[in-house]
Amino acid sequence: MKNLALFHEIAEDPYDYVKKIKKESGKKIVGFFCSYTPEEIIDAAGALPFRIFGRGGDSLADAHLQAYSCSLVRGALHDALSGGLDFLDGTVFPHTCDSIQRLSDIWRINAKTGFHIDVVLPVKLDTKSSGEYMADVLRKFIRDIENGLGVVISEDDLKASVIKYNRIRSYLGKIYRIRSENPALIGSGDLHAIVRASMVMDREHLLEELTEFEGSLHGGKAAGKPAGKRVVLAGGVCNLPDIYSIIEDSGGTVVGDDFCTGSRYFEGEIGVNGDLVESIAERYRERINCPAKHSGLFTRGEHIVKIVKKSGAKGVIFLFLKFCDPHSFDYPYLKDMLDKEGIPSMLFEIEEQLPSEGQFKTRCEAFIEMLKA
Amino acid sequence: MTGNSQTPDPEKEKRKIKSVKKMKEIMTNYYMDAKTAEQTGKKVAWITSGGPVEPLIVMDIIPVYPENHGAMIGASKMGVALCEKSEEMGYSRDLCSYARADIACAPVNGGPIGGLPRPDMLVCCNNICGTVLKWYEVQARYFNVPLFILDTPFSHTGFSDEARKYVRKQVDEYIDFLEMVCRKKCDYDRMAEVGKLSVQGQRLWQAVLDTAANKPAPMSAFDAFFHLALIVTLRGTSVVVDYYTGLLEEMKERIASGISAVPNEKYRLLWDNLPIWYRTKWLSEKFAAHDACLVADTYTSAWCGSLKYIDENDFLGTMAEGYSRIYLNIGVDEMSETVIEMIDKYDVDGFVMHSNRSCKPYSLGQYDIQRIVQEKRKIPTLMIEADMVDERSFSESQIETRIDAFMEVLKAG
Numbered sequence: 162m163k164n165l166a167l168f169h170e171i172a173e174d175p176y177d178y179v180k181k182i183k184k185e186s187g188k189k190i191v192g193f194f195c196s197y198t199p200e201e202i203i204d205a206a207g208a209l210p211f212r213i214f215g216r217g218g219d220s221l222a223d224a225h226l227q228a229y230s231c232s233l234v235r236g237a238l239h240d241a242l243s244g245g246l247d248f249l250d251g252t253v254f255p256h257t258c259d260s261i262q263r264l265s266d267i268w269r270i271n272a273k274t275g276f277h278i279d280v281v282l283p284v285k286l287d288t289k290s291s292g293e294y295m296a297d298v299l300r301k302f303i304r305d306i307e308n309g310l311g312v313v314i315s316e317d318d319l320k321a322s323v324i325k326y327n328r329i330r331s332y333l334g335k336i337y338r339i340r341s342e343n344p345a346l347i348g349s350g351d352l353h354a355i356v357r358a359s360m361v362m363d364r365e366h367l368l369e370e371l372t373e374f375e376g377s378l379h380g381g382k383a384a385g386k387p388a389g390k391r392v393v394l395a396g397g398v399c400n401l402p403d404i405y406s407i408i409e410d411s412g413g414t415v416v417g418d419d420f421c422t423g424s425r426y427f428e429g430e431i432g433v434n435g436d437l438v439e440s441i442a443e444r445y446r447e448r449i450n451c452p453a454k455h456s457g458l459f460t461r462g463e464h465i466v467k468i469v470k471k472s473g474a475k476g477v478i479f480l481f482l483k484f485c486d487p488h489s490f491d492y493p494y495l496k497d498m499l500d501k502e503g504i505p506s507m508l509f510e511i512e513e514q515l516p517s518e519g520q521f522k523t524r525c526e527a528f529i530e531m532l533k534a
Numbered sequence: 535m536t537g538n539s540q541t542p543d544p545e546k547e548k549r550k551i552k553s554v555k556k557m558k559e560i561m562t563n564y565y566m567d568a569k570t571a572e573q574t575g576k577k578v579a580w581i582t583s584g585g586p587v588e589p590l591i592v593m594d595i596i597p598v599y600p601e602n603h604g605a606m607i608g609a610s611k612m613g614v615a616l617c618e619k620s621e622e623m624g625y626s627r628d629l630c631s632y633a634r635a636d637i638a639c640a641p642v643n644g645g646p647i648g649g650l651p652r653p654d655m656l657v658c659c660n661n662i663c664g665t666v667l668k669w670y671e672v673q674a675r676y677f678n679v680p681l682f683i684l685d686t687p688f689s690h691t692g693f694s695d696e697a698r699k700y701v702r703k704q705v706d707e708y709i710d711f712l713e714m715v716c717r718k719k720c721d722y723d724r725m726a727e728v729g730k731l732s733v734q735g736q737r738l739w740q741a742v743l744d745t746a747a748n749k750p751a752p753m754s755a756f757d758a759f760f761h762l763a764l765i766v767t768l769r770g771t772s773v774v775v776d777y778y779t780g781l782l783e784e785m786k787e788r789i790a791s792g793i794s795a796v797p798n799e800k801y802r803l804l805w806d807n808l809p810i811w812y813r814t815k816w817l818s819e820k821f822a823a824h825d826a827c828l829v830a831d832t833y834t835s836a837w838c839g840s841l842k843y844i845d846e847n848d849f850l851g852t853m854a855e856g857y858s859r860i861y862l863n864i865g866v867d868e869m870s871e872t873v874i875e876m877i878d879k880y881d882v883d884g885f886v887m888h889s890n891r892s893c894k895p896y897s898l899g900q901y902d903i904q905r906i907v908q909e910k911r912k913i914p915t916l917m918i919e920a921d922m923v924d925e926r927s928f929s930e931s932q933i934e935t936r937i938d939a940f941m942e943v944l945k946a947g
Contacts, residue, residue, distance in 0.1 A: 225901050227919075229628065229891050259664045262688055263898035266866035269690070270902055279690040281697065284660055284667060285683045290707065294687075294700035301696055453664055455683055458675050484628050486894070490668030493624035494675060510626075 164374035165351050172357035172402070179211055180248050182363055189250040189310055192274060194237070194264075196421040197255040197282055197451065199299055199441055201431070204364055205314045205322035206306050208250065212360035213237050214400050216245065225267045231484040232512045233398055234260045241272035251276035251309045253302075256284070258453040258487050276309035278302065285455040286446040296442040303438070316437070323431050323441065325364055332371035333359060333427035339378050341416045341472045344388040346378055349405035349415040356423055357400075388414045390532045393469050395419040395495070396480040397451070397488050401511065404480065404521070411525040413532075417472040419465050425449055452487035461491060462498035469504050475532040477506040478525070505532060548793060551757060553781045560773060561763055568596045568651045577654040577716060580673065582666045584836070585659035585684065586708070586857055588732050588770040588849070592725045593712050598650050599767060600669070603639070604632030608811030608923035610646040617924045619644075630892040631923035633669040640676055653679055655715045657708075661686040661863045663895045682711045686858035690865045693858060701854035722850075729849025732770040736838040738778035739765040743838075745785040746829040747880050750794030752785045755805045755828035756818040757795060765837045796827035801944050804876055805831035806903070807888035807896050808922040820934065824941040830880040832873060836861040839872070866899035870906040877911050884944050885915040892921050914947065916940040 171178045183190055189208040193200070203210040215236015221243055222235040240246050252274045254265035269277045280302050283291040303314055336355065340347045355374075359367055389412040394404075399420050408415055418424055429448040432440040449464045450456040469477060477499055481488045492508060499506050507528045509521055571578045579590050583601040590597045607613050613635055619642075620634035621627055635645070643649030656679060658670035667683065674681040684704055687697040709720050742761065745752050753761075761781060764774050788794075803821065805828045810817060821828060844856040861872060877885065885907055890897050904915050916936060921927035 226898055227889055227891075227901075230894070230898060256688055259894040260898060262664075263866065263895060265690060266899055267902055269865075270867060279688075281687040281690070281694070283687070283700070284664070284685045288707070290700060290703040291685060293703075294696060297696035297699070301694060452668065455667055455671065458671055458681070486629055486665055487668055489626040489629055490633075490665075490672065492626070494672070496624060 164370045164377070165347075165354070167370060168351070168354045168358040171362055172354040175211070175357070175361040176216070176245065176248070179209065179361055182209060183248055186363075188363070190248055191251045191253060191306075191310075192246060192249040193253040193255070194261055195255050195257050195451075196426045197257060197445060197454075198253055198280065199302060199445065201319065201322045201326045201441060202299065202303055202306060202314070203253065204325065205318040206310050206312050207318075208306075208310055209363060210360075211249070213240070213246065213252070214398070215240055218243075225271065226264075229484055230260055231482045233400075233482055234264045238264060238267065238272070241268060241274055246272075246274050249274040251278065251306075253278045253280060253306075255280040256282045257451060258485070260484070260486075278305045278309060282445075282454075284453070286450060287456045292442060292446055295446060296439050299438050299442055319437050320433060323433060323437060325368060327430050327433070329359065329364060329368055329371060330427035330430065332368070332375050334424075335375055336371070336378070337417070337424065337427075339375070344391070344414040344416060349409060350402050352415070353399070353402050353405050353422075356426060360422075360426070390414065390476070390529050390534060391416040391472060391474040392529065392532070393417040393419070393465070393472060393474040393477045394423070394480055395465055395477055397482055397485050398422045399480055399511075404511075407522050408478070408525055408529070411522060411529045413525065413529040416474055417468045419449065419461075419468060421451055424468075425451065452491045459498070462495050465495055466498055466502055466504070469499070469502075475505070475534075476528065477504060478528065479506060479508040481508065481510050483510045483512050545797070549795065549797070551753065551781075551784065553777070553784050554760070556777065556780065557761060557764065560777060561767075564767065565647060568598050569647075571596050571651055578651050579655045579657050580650070580653040580670075581657040582659050582662060582670070583766050584662040584857065584860055584862070585657050586705075586853055587767075588728045588853065589709055589712055589720070589725065590657070591728050591768075591770040592720060593716050593718070595654075595712070595716065596651075597767065598653065600636045600650065600673070601632050602763065602766065603645065603647075603650055604635050604923055605809075605811050606647065607635045607639070607645050609814070611812050611925065612645055613812060613923035614925050616644060617926075627924075628891070630663075630665045630669070631921055632892065633665055633672075635923055637669070637672055637676075640673065653677055655679055655711075656681040657684070658682070659684040659686060659857060661857055661860050663862070663893065665894075680711070680715055682708060684708060684854075684857070686854070686863060688863055689859055689868075693855065697858065698855055701858050702851065705850055705854045725850060728770040729853070730846050731772060731775055732849065733841065733844060733846040735765060735769055735771075735774040735778060736841050738775060738782060740835070740838040740841070742778055742782050742785060743830065743835055744879075745782070745789060746795075748789045749802070749881070750792075750796070750799035751802065751827050751829040751880075752788035752793060752795060754795040754818065755831040755834065756809075756814050758831060758834040759809045759814060762834045762837065769837070794827070796822045796825065798825045799827045801826040801884065801941070802829045802880060802882045803827065803884045803886050804829070804873070804880065804882040805833070805886050805888070806873070806900065807890045808833055808893060810888060810918075810920050810928065811922055812925050813920075813928060816930075820937055824937075824945075826884075826941060826944070828886065829882060830876055832861060832869075832876065835876070862895050866902050867906070869899065870903045873903060873907055874910055877907065877913065882913070883947075884913055884940065886940075887915065887917050888922075889917050889919045890922055891919075891927050892923065914940060914943045
């Protein structure tokens with residue numbers, strides 16, 4: 162399928178892709194961290210939101226970040242300091258965890274990637290005043306991005322972007338659901354490539370490709386491998402396409418996830434009637450939270466149990482970036498809730514690269530082997 | 535022969551801070567009160583070290599500090615066993631050792647004081663880190679008690695009007711929360727008094743720390759680590775005011791009689807980050823052997839560093855901004871400015887930084903602060919890699935070598 166080939170190409174080298182876009186269209190590129198970045202607003206300002214991940218390599222981070230920082234933070238800083246992100250016109254840091262918080266400071270002081278905007282979001286999301294603050298922060302972000310890019314965002318611009326994002330997210334959700342129902346239609350690695358590409362692609366073009374691709378899935382023939390045992394992945398970012406093929410080779414099929422590079426990214430629709438900023442704020446508060454944010458004591462546990470039941474998964478593989486505090490703190494209680502439901506789980510800590518070749522594969526095989534068919 | 539070995543060294547005796555005894559009494563009574571709260575019908579709140587304790591004092595709630603608990607566990611060298619237990623419970627070894635040790639204590643009433651008294655509520659202010667949020671969520675699930683979160687937006691480059699409005703609103707929500715849990719109304723007249731006492735206590739604590747600007751310093755950062763307990767714990771009470779008034783008096787007397795913390799103070803150093811609780815004595819002696827005194831630190835001054843934002847005549851109206859703009863909740867560049875102000879104020883010759891695996895908000899960014907300090911003040915700096923409670927991350931021989939090398943540079947300078 163030509164759409165898939167394009168998604169893979171972009172996911173494999175997003176830097177090359179975005180540089181081309183910039184050269185051809187002159188579009189401004191705004192780098193961002195984390196799925197809490199209100200991308201709609203960047204899009205409404207006429208710029209291309211580009212999610213930053215490291216590309217492997219972190220040596221230049223050594224002068225600024227201790228070895229006990231996660232590979233995402235170290236790898237991204239390395240890229241910025243090595244000039245790899247020179248194509249950026251600005252960078253946006255939403256407030257999430259302690260590491261990203263400090264990365265923002267270090268970045269602002271040392272990196273040369275255009276303007277720098279901190280979006281100091283609330284940490285708790287389940288109170289009235291935090292909701293008001295969230296909307297206030299978004300209004301401030303609109304002013305900041307207008308200043309950064311030298312543009313004015315009209316109400317119509319914002320509405321058009323919100324509608325565009327609603328459609329993108331809705332297509333991603335549909336593709337996830339279709340695949341969960343019939344995993345043989347699309348490979349897990351393909352799904353990963355689609356989501357990864359979605360975070361960097363020209364969003365207008367993305368929407369066209371997603372629409373076409375989703376349409377081609379109806380009544381389509383199985384393109385992926387025969388389905389194995391159904392598993393759900395959970396954690397923060399997953400930036401390693403190899404993981405999906407290893408899981409498939411070990412006899413598993415990924416039928417759902419709770420990743421910020423997965424379902425957390427596209428869940429939730431923004432209302433278009435009424436105050437748009439309030440509606441955007443609501444979507445970011447209502448979607449399932451990252452563990453760096455607070456939204457009830459059992460919300461994440463209940464959510465993951467729900468994903469498993471809905472997708473008919475037989476087990477959960479937690480994939481955490483090493484040194485990711487928020488996820489590590491939640492792990493014992495999530496595992497406990499899964500245990501109580503009789504859902505087996507395993508935890509694997511990942512760094513930028515997969516550790517010693519076979520280690521993950523061996524554990525995966527053993528885990529999937531013992532799952533009920 | 536008998537008795538000789540027990541005769542106290544008069545030189546050492548002279549240097550001992552006499553107020554320590556009083557402080558131990560106060561803290562013992564405080565813990566007795568807290569541990570017997572169930573019998574006396576008082577409510578207990580667990581609260582983060584940077585959290586607003588004053589409303590608890592007004593409501594007659596006993597504040598209890600899991601972080602103090604972590605420090606006690608570290609100082610009594612019980613950290614490793616408890617950290618290992620938390621790892622068995624599924625918590626990663628890379629997590630904060632205060633949190634790990636405290637979480638492991640709860641189910642078994644372990645640790646140096648047999649566990650903390652059971653909380654009736656939890657009050658978590660995230661001005662110090664995101665870790666406390668996760669830690670308090672764990673404890674709220676474990677104890678099944680209400681949790682209040684005071685969300686203090688981070689000031690990367692300044693404090694926004696939006697944030698000011700948000701934190702002010704939360705102060706009212708905090709009082710509502712306490713009224714609901716205690717089923718009684720807040721006495722706002724008393725709140726005003728407690729606010730004044732809090733400001734007075736913070737000013738006195740700052741004055742105590744300021745005495746170390748004298749050469750030689752009458753107290754060291756190691757003393758400050760100990761005497762800190764009161765400003766953290768009972769801020770807003772007259773006990774704190776009385777105690778620090780006495781301590782300040784003692785420091786002034788020491789200055790007048792030429793009693794210094796370190797016998798032959800030649801080198802004055804500034805400490806950054808939390809103490810290495812299980813090695814404070816070792817480190818203190820190590821530096822003293824080089825005639826070096828850690829005269830100040832960025833840690834203990836954090837409990838009076840944001841006084842400038844607080845109006846004692848409108849404590850409730852201004853405290854949230856004060857709590858939001860503490861040392862750890864500001865950008866790395868602003869932190870380095872604070873460090874440079876301290877270098878000048880205390881006239882220090884070198885900067886010792888503890889890169890603390892447990893504390894990312896304190897430690898990430900230290901390399902940049904180190905560079906900025908070197909550029910602007912051209913003084914030697916030393917980075918010690920360790921952990922505040924988990925001794926497994928402390929390599930004595932390596933750290934000793936680095937301290938010796940650092941002191942050689944200082945001496946040569």
